[in-house]
């Protein structure tokens with residue numbers, strides 16, 4: 256029996272963004288096609304022994320304490336597990352000189368859930384029928400933003416300004432402030448910093464400028480800090496998390512080694528925290544408490560922040576250096592290639608300017624030589640105008656080992672040489 260789906264059911268049933276490509280990748284890997292693939296598509300963080308040990312130690316402590324039954328065998332509050340809320344508050348207030356209270360924090364089941372709540376509480380149609388837009392000020396951005404809203408027409412992304420260095424084959428995105436509009440029709444603004452997929456890091460000034468444009472219209476700015484300092488600290492360029500009355504600082508513990516436990520954290524004005532909390536109660540009562548309890552221990556002891564700086568960041572930064580040198584060595588002069596400056600995240604982002612085929616076709620050519628990257632087209636959710644750049648980019652995961660990254664880039668360089676002729 257196939258049930259008749261509502262509009263919302265139909266929308267949520269669609270495979271959006273990278274999930275559609277992942278289906279092809281999983282089928283390719285499963286079929287094997289008689290060969291070993293170098294898979295540079297993964298978004299799952301690497302299991303780093305020190306980080307895994309931290310979570311094991313926190314779990315052992317929890318198991319041995321009387322807190323265990325409170326955490327696992329009881330319902331809790333929708334806002335989150337109090338010891339985690341307190342640990343986050345103490346750390347952030349002290350680290351960044353803030354004055355947040357426990358009314359300013361909400362724990363969600365992963366940060367994807369947080370964006371779903373925000374997208375549908377602040378974006379979409381108002382009581383009077385106006386459409387409130389979700390503004391993504393710099394496209395490309397996280398593909399998951401494409402599936403978070405029940406009203407897809409509310410998503411509006413802006414083409415960025417490109418800073419290109421022809422000599423070094425590097426480039427960088429900036430918000431194009433001459434085009435960006437934030438006004439009374441804006442529901443909220445959202446961007447990842449550092450960014451998945453490009454590894455771009457909006458500067459402190461750029462974030463402050465966006466927040467200042469939003470403030471007169473009482474528009475909130477959600478800063479997706481899934482890769483930011485202090486955990487997982489996957490910024491390779493210096494950054495300061497920016498806080499303010501209309502800024503909601505959003506965190507995820509997934510890239511700090513806890514993706515399976517689904518812990519997202521929002522820090523912001525208590526009025527928006529209340530709105531999101533009520534939505535979350537209706538959705539799922541509260542987030543799972545085991546992950547929250549071990550996270551509270553890891554944050555309170557300072558171990559999570561320390562391992563983020565000493566283990567997690569250096570691991571991916573070294574992989575990015577391998578990617579850079581492999582491309583610098585292997586790419587032929589005939590190809591106009593540009594790697595986005597590596598300022599953070601667990602990905603590299605390659606732009607093949609004037610690529611004489613689509614990103615999807617190039618992806619198929621790479622598969623034929625045993626390399627899997629993610630074609631870039633999925634990372635421009637909400638961008639309405641045609642832009643050939645969207646079909647000339649590729650996301651390269653830094654989760655493979657150094658040797659695999661180097662070999663994959665040699666094969667990519669050879670394929671590029673052939674297709675550019």
Ligand SMILES: Cc1ncc(COP(=O)(O)O)c(C=O)c1O
Nearest residue numbers: 365366367397447451481507509
């Ligand atoms: C930029 C960004 N935001 C949000 C998420 C969602 O993370 P989670 O729901 O695991 O917290 C991801 C996951 O890859 C991401 O890259």
